[in-house]
C-alpha cells in the first residue's frame with residue numbers, strides 16, 4: 368500500500384489516451400531563465416500532453432522547453448473559481464462520458480460528448 372499521498376495529488380488523465388498521468392518536474396523557458404513547473408505528464412512515449420492546475424492542459428516537449436497550447440487542448444474551467452479542470456474519469460461503456468474535476472474545490476463536471 369502506498370503511504371499517505373500529499374493532498375495536492377490529483378488523478379489527472381491524459382485527454383487523448385485516458386491513462387493516468389504522472390507528476391513531473393519540467394523546466395520551461397530559455398537557458399537563461401528557466402522556470403520549474405510541476406506538471407502531470409502522460410506516460411505514453413510520443414505523447415507531450417501535460418496538465419498543471421495553473422496552466423490546464425498543454426503540450427510540452429523537452430526539446431522546445433516551451434509550453435504550448437492549441438485549440439485541441441481541452442478548455443474546461445470551473446464555474447466557481449475559474450481553475451482549469453482536469454479529466455478525472457472516463458467510462459469504457461459510455462463512450463462520450465467525461466468527468467472533469469476542479470483541482471481547487473473538487474467540483475465535478477460531467478459531460479457527454481458525441
Ligand SMILES: [Zn+2]
Nearest residue numbers: 381384409414
Ligand atoms: Zn497521452
Ligand SMILES: [Zn+2]
Nearest residue numbers: 445448469472
Ligand atoms: Zn473550482
